[in-house]
Each structure stands twice: as structure tokens, then as C-alpha cells.
Amino acid sequence: MPGSASRRTVLAAALAAAAGTAAxxxxxxxxxxxxxxxxxxxxxxxxxxxxxxxxxxxxxxxxxxxxxxxxxxxxxxxxxxxxxxxxxxxxxxxxxxxxxxxxxxxxxxxxxxxxxxxxxxxxxxxxxxxxxxxxxxxxxxxxxxxxxxxxxxxxxxxxxxxxxxxxxxxxxxxxxxxxxxxxxxxxxxxxxxxxxxxxxxxxxxxxxxxxxxxxxxxxxxxDVPDRFTVPASVPGLARELAVPRYSQNTHVGQYPEYDNGGEAWCSPTSSQMILEYWGRRPSAAELAWVNPDYADPQVCHAARYTYDHQYEGCGNWPFNAAYAAGYPSMNAVVTRLRSLTDLETLIRAGIPAMTSQSFRAEELTGAGYGTSGHLMTVIGFTAAGDVIANDPASPTNEAVRRVYRRREWENVWLRTKRYNASGNVVSGTGGVCYLYFPERPTAAQRKALQAVGVV
CATH class of the missing domain: 2.60.120 (Jelly Rolls)
Known part of the structure; x- marks a missing residue:
């Protein structure tokens, strides 16, 4: 299953049980x-x-x-x-x-x-x-x-x-x-x-x-609204950013001590895509520990240095942000946004975003999988307003770029309650987003970050 969501599932179950309703x-x-x-x-x-x-x-x-x-x-x-x-x-x-x-x-x-x-x-x-x-x-x-x-x-x-x-x-x-x-x-x-x-x-x-x-x-x-669906936003931007593409699945079986290898590396893989968009990556000396037979060794590096030994996974949100901010002159935050309009504001200013969502396979046309928690990198919007995402849960780097239907994608990202494959009510991620940006953003980037509550 894409992503590493075991503790998200536990949190959902615990909240649902306590509330006596949904998580x-x-x-x-x-x-x-x-x-x-x-x-x-x-x-x-x-x-x-x-x-x-x-x-x-x-x-x-x-x-x-x-x-x-x-x-x-x-x-x-x-x-x-x-x-x-x-x-x-x-x-x-x-x-x-x-x-x-x-x-x-x-x-x-x-x-x-x-x-x-x-x-x-x-x-x-x-x-x-x-x-x-x-x-x-x-x-x-x-x-x-x-x-x-x-x-x-x-x-x-x-x-x-x-x-x-x-x-x-x-x-x-x-x-x-x-x-x-x-x-x-x-x-x-x-x-x-x-x-x-x-x-x-x-x-x-x-x-x-x-x-x-x-x-x-x-x-x-x-304090996020308790909802299965979210209001639809109106498309307002057609732009695509040139963000590198990496697949987590090309790393399946590599370094299984870090959450079973690439199979669950959606978060560090997405982190690496955005870091390289900003021109940051590990040095050759820092990558010397990685098996030279492995392609894209920087993804293995990101997995190792975001790994949470208690959670036994690479999906700890603050740990990913802290890893990204360790590169020269980088800031990184974990935030929550309200709509695709907020994401359009960021993309317009040249800022890609890493988003967390969960869904059944039939809820996101073209994904080809379902997940209880998965990170993607949003890199733009089509003329029709659909979401262009670098989805690391793809078989190859070349296949990473996906276009997802705006209404479907917005709902699976922003809702806070959903039905899983067993018909049980569990939590949705409610607009989670990582933002990585330079220590000195441009005036337009600073304005966009301020508009979504981050500077």
C-alpha cells in the first residue's frame, strides 16, 4: 500500500472510539x-x-x-x-x-x-x-x-x-x-x-x-470541520512547475530496515522531489553509504534521515520537515490548507506542495490503488483546473506525473471522515500539507505564503 499510515489508522480508530461516532x-x-x-x-x-x-x-x-x-x-x-x-x-x-x-x-x-x-x-x-x-x-x-x-x-x-x-x-x-x-x-x-x-x-x-x-x-x-465532503472550489490557475520525478516503488526491497524499503517511502520520496526543485540535494560524500547499484540514491538517503525508530516509518511529518530544513537556507513547515484555491496561490508563486490524502481505489480516478495515508507532490493545475501531481506510488520515475480530477482530489485531501474498504468510518487527513521554501523567498512567494498562513 502506498505511504506509511499505520499510526494514522490508530489515531483514527482511537478518536472514533472516544467520540462514539466518527474519527x-x-x-x-x-x-x-x-x-x-x-x-x-x-x-x-x-x-x-x-x-x-x-x-x-x-x-x-x-x-x-x-x-x-x-x-x-x-x-x-x-x-x-x-x-x-x-x-x-x-x-x-x-x-x-x-x-x-x-x-x-x-x-x-x-x-x-x-x-x-x-x-x-x-x-x-x-x-x-x-x-x-x-x-x-x-x-x-x-x-x-x-x-x-x-x-x-x-x-x-x-x-x-x-x-x-x-x-x-x-x-x-x-x-x-x-x-x-x-x-x-x-x-x-x-x-x-x-x-x-x-x-x-x-x-x-x-x-x-x-x-x-x-x-x-x-x-x-x-479544529477541523467534521465532514465527509468539502465545498468545491472554482478553478483559477493553469500552471505546471518543473519538479523532478521520483518513484518510491523503484526502491522496493532496498534498505528494509527503514520501513520495509521503498514500498512505504512516499513521504521521503516526495520530500526529495521538492528539495531538488529548490536546488538542494545530498553531496556525493553524504551518499557514499548507499549501494552504488541503486538508482536515485538520494531517495534512500532521505528515507534513512527521516526514519522514526518508534513509529518504525519515514512518515513522521515534523521529522520530514526537519530533514528538509537541514539543507542550506531552507525553511520547512507542516501545515494544513483549506482548499485547492490555497494550493493555486502557492503554485502561482512557484511553490510546490506535498499533500497527504487517503482514499479507496474507486475514489480517485487513475490512481489504481487505495490507501489509508499517502503523500503526493502537487506541481500544478491543467487549464480545466485538474490537479497535476507527482505521485511517488508509480512504477517508474517516468510514470510519476499524474493528472487527477479536481473534484475527486480535493475531496479526498480535505475531508476529515471517510468510509474505508470495510465500510467503517475512519479519519481523513483534512488538508495536510508540507511546504518547503527558501529562507529568503521572493516578494511574490512571501505574499503567497502569508496568504496561506505561513511566512
Missing amino acids: AGAVPASASEPGGTGEGAGAAAPATVANRFWSTFTDWRSGAAEGTRAVAGSRPGLVLDAPLGVTDYTDPHTGLTSSWEYARWTSPAHTPAVPATEVIASWNARTPAGTWLQVELAGRYADGTATPWFVMGRWASGDTDIRRTSVDGQTDGRSSVWTDTLAVDDPASGLRLVAYRLRLTLHRRPGSTLTPTVWRLGAMAS
């Missing part, structure tokens, strides 16, 4: 507020997504620093300055215990415009060998009670110090973490998260002067 949608977004970026997207639809990202020098100085320091420059960030002490970490995937110096930064409390059933954190950072970071989130409910600190990811650019991982089994009995998503257990109850804080913990080997550098940290708060 609410799972998914993300990104941006900011004073001193950073904007909230929401600019049309007159009801707000369902609110984004806040800390990324400026002023942003970093606004938080509570405990041994961290804000650094200025062309790309302001946060670094480890004076360690608070030393802590031991036992890696659950290797069993090894190591000691690490650490320091922390905690964001101010943020009240999003949208009381949320879900919150997803994401970050842009680089961790040299001998360093890593942890991202946590704590929220406040509408009744004034608070969540504990939930771990949203333990992450490193490489995989020699710790194993990159999400953390299962986190709940306060009202909300739970499902890999990369903090979700209210029973959305039908009306319970909502109305505020949150983020906490970064930066780690390094004792006695070293190394440090992670974090350029962007934030979260998407979302």
Missing part, C-alpha cells in the same frame, strides 16, 4: 504572530487552523532561557550556551545509556485564535554529531486545567548518537500523543486546548563546545 481528522500547519509570522489563512472561511512559530532574534529572546542563548545574523537561532548540568539518556532503540550536558528554552504561553482538538509541533534545526534535541509541548484546556509536558520528538540530524524517535504511550486521560500529533481524545465532548507552550532541550557530549542550532520552532493548532 476526527488528524493533522498540522505553521506560522506565527508578533515578531514572527501570521495566523490563519486570508480568505473568508471559518478559521480552523492557527499557527505560531518562533524564528526571529526577538522571538528567541522572548522565551525563558535556561543555559541557551539567542544568536543574531541572517538566520537567527537558539544555541546551547551554559549547560544546566548533565543528564543520562537511555536510548530505547539501542539500550545504550549516555551522559549529556543540557540546556533549555521555553516559549511564552501562546493562545491560538482557534481552540484546538489537535496540536502538532515542528522545528528547523541542525544537530552536529555529538548533539541532539528534544521538543515538548504543554497545553491548557478551556476549563483552566493543564496538560503535563508531552514529548513531541527526540531528534538529531544524524543517527549515530541517538535514534531519532517519537514517544508512545503519553496521555493525561483527556488528550494523547499519537507519534507527532497531540489530539483531544473525545472531540465530540467539546473539550479544546486553548493555549500551549513549547520547550526545547538541547543536548551535547559533556565537555564539548558543540551545540544544536534551532532556527524555527512552533506549532499548529487545529
Whole structure:
């Protein structure tokens, strides 16, 4: 099956059981507020997504620093300055215990415009060998009670110090973490998260002067409509971007330790397509570990360095964004959009998008498969308004370019409830989208990103 959707299916089932009806949608977004970026997207639809990202020098100085320091420059960030002490970490995937110096930064409390059933954190950072970071989130409910600190990811650019991982089994009995998503257990109850804080913990080997550098940290708060169908948008653009084409299926059987090989690599394959559109790719030295007999070794590289050892897959949304942002002068966010009009806004400005959708084979004409979760790269629109997508679930690179019917594609992408092949109600992805864009976008690109709630 294309994509890696096991934890999406688990999330859907859990939410459906809790609500006693259908599953609410799972998914993300990104941006900011004073001193950073904007909230929401600019049309007159009801707000369902609110984004806040800390990324400026002023942003970093606004938080509570405990041994961290804000650094200025062309790309302001946060670094480890004076360690608070030393802590031991036992890696659950290797069993090894190591000691690490650490320091922390905690964001101010943020009240999003949208009381949320879900919150997803994401970050842009680089961790040299001998360093890593942890991202946590704590929220406040509408009744004034608070969540504990939930771990949203333990992450490193490489995989020699710790194993990159999400953390299962986190709940306060009202909300739970499902890999990369903090979700209210029973959305039908009306319970909502109305505020949150983020906490970064930066780690390094004792006695070293190394440090992670974090350029962007934030979260998407979302309360998506409960719906099987979505309003149809009116076509408004005919344009196609020249995005490289890669098939995940040409990698079937390669490096099965990373989620069974290419069979489930829709997310890293799509990530690589968009990175190369922006002119970024691994160096020959970085690809030296890949079997020289394998075509498109950069796809194998992307799979390895997005792999989540707890989820046992390459489909962790923030991990993909963090991987992309590790390339020179790249920003990456996980967001949620409202319509194909939003995607047209991005394509018009030259920004392709990676989207997540789920569907039965008969629901998307020409796909030839059904999936409980799959990533594609939207690269344009035909004169009739149909969607042009680089679909990695294709047999060859040459076959990757597909044209899908606008109305079908819009619905399978934006709905939050659907019937699976067994006739059961499960969740839809509700407009999930990864956006990768340069640190210094053009004026037109910045305007488009602002229009969809991201800068």
C-alpha cells in the first residue's frame, strides 16, 4: 500500500472510539504572530487552523532561557550556551545509556485564535554529531486545567548518537500523543486546548563546545470541520512547475530496515522531489553509504534521515520537515490548507506542495490503488483546473506525473471522515500539507505564503 499510515489508522480508530461516532481528522500547519509570522489563512472561511512559530532574534529572546542563548545574523537561532548540568539518556532503540550536558528554552504561553482538538509541533534545526534535541509541548484546556509536558520528538540530524524517535504511550486521560500529533481524545465532548507552550532541550557530549542550532520552532493548532465532503472550489490557475520525478516503488526491497524499503517511502520520496526543485540535494560524500547499484540514491538517503525508530516509518511529518530544513537556507513547515484555491496561490508563486490524502481505489480516478495515508507532490493545475501531481506510488520515475480530477482530489485531501474498504468510518487527513521554501523567498512567494498562513 502506498505511504506509511499505520499510526494514522490508530489515531483514527482511537478518536472514533472516544467520540462514539466518527474519527476526527488528524493533522498540522505553521506560522506565527508578533515578531514572527501570521495566523490563519486570508480568505473568508471559518478559521480552523492557527499557527505560531518562533524564528526571529526577538522571538528567541522572548522565551525563558535556561543555559541557551539567542544568536543574531541572517538566520537567527537558539544555541546551547551554559549547560544546566548533565543528564543520562537511555536510548530505547539501542539500550545504550549516555551522559549529556543540557540546556533549555521555553516559549511564552501562546493562545491560538482557534481552540484546538489537535496540536502538532515542528522545528528547523541542525544537530552536529555529538548533539541532539528534544521538543515538548504543554497545553491548557478551556476549563483552566493543564496538560503535563508531552514529548513531541527526540531528534538529531544524524543517527549515530541517538535514534531519532517519537514517544508512545503519553496521555493525561483527556488528550494523547499519537507519534507527532497531540489530539483531544473525545472531540465530540467539546473539550479544546486553548493555549500551549513549547520547550526545547538541547543536548551535547559533556565537555564539548558543540551545540544544536534551532532556527524555527512552533506549532499548529487545529479544529477541523467534521465532514465527509468539502465545498468545491472554482478553478483559477493553469500552471505546471518543473519538479523532478521520483518513484518510491523503484526502491522496493532496498534498505528494509527503514520501513520495509521503498514500498512505504512516499513521504521521503516526495520530500526529495521538492528539495531538488529548490536546488538542494545530498553531496556525493553524504551518499557514499548507499549501494552504488541503486538508482536515485538520494531517495534512500532521505528515507534513512527521516526514519522514526518508534513509529518504525519515514512518515513522521515534523521529522520530514526537519530533514528538509537541514539543507542550506531552507525553511520547512507542516501545515494544513483549506482548499485547492490555497494550493493555486502557492503554485502561482512557484511553490510546490506535498499533500497527504487517503482514499479507496474507486475514489480517485487513475490512481489504481487505495490507501489509508499517502503523500503526493502537487506541481500544478491543467487549464480545466485538474490537479497535476507527482505521485511517488508509480512504477517508474517516468510514470510519476499524474493528472487527477479536481473534484475527486480535493475531496479526498480535505475531508476529515471517510468510509474505508470495510465500510467503517475512519479519519481523513483534512488538508495536510508540507511546504518547503527558501529562507529568503521572493516578494511574490512571501505574499503567497502569508496568504496561506505561513511566512
